[in-house]
Amino acid sequence: MAGLLDQPEQAPAYRSIMEKLKAKIPNAHPNTVAGILGNIHVETGGTFDPEQKQKGGNGFGLFQFDYKGGKKGTGMRGAYEAHIKAKGIPNSADAQLDFMIDSVYNEKPSYDIGAGNAKVLRESFANGDPADVSDKFQKLFERPGTPHRDRRQRATLFYATEGQEHPLRKNLLDWSITE
DSSP states (O other): OGGGGGGGHHHHOOOOOHHHHHHHHHOOOOHHHHHHHHHHHHTTTTTOTTTBOTTSSBBBBHHHHHHHHOOTOOHHHHHHHHHHHTTTTTOOOOHHHHHHHHHHHHSSSSSSSOHHHHHHHHHHHHHOOOOHHHHHIIIIIISSOOOHHHHHHHHHHHHTTTTOOOHHHHHHHSSSSSS
């Protein structure tokens, strides 16, 4: 799959998610948003589609919510489904972002990523180091089977340099970060 340079149609999708994150995360630092966008980019293959299905698995959405051990109603996906049902809202990018933010900021979240993990993420978000946010978000929230850390870091740097003349920006666009 090509890099973002060859996917201009994705720009409105990621910009929409970026604006929603800025509005939803308390005191959102732009680099915090970049670290989360880099993860979403890898999880969705660059589509930023809240309906994105995992290839060969049960994961779906911006964060590839999945069932624990493939058992329906369990894991992060089960908690997300219960969350939107309880609120009477449909699946959407907003609902998925709200669920993630609830998991990180709420004392009694719909899905408990672990009080210690939530605190570490909040501290990382406040710090604003995009590489740190990307790594911690991947390890403490996403918990992917195959991390693809290099892809997450390249995507994060791409989003962190949005609107800037960064010397690596052209190369980041040329590199495939979704294969």
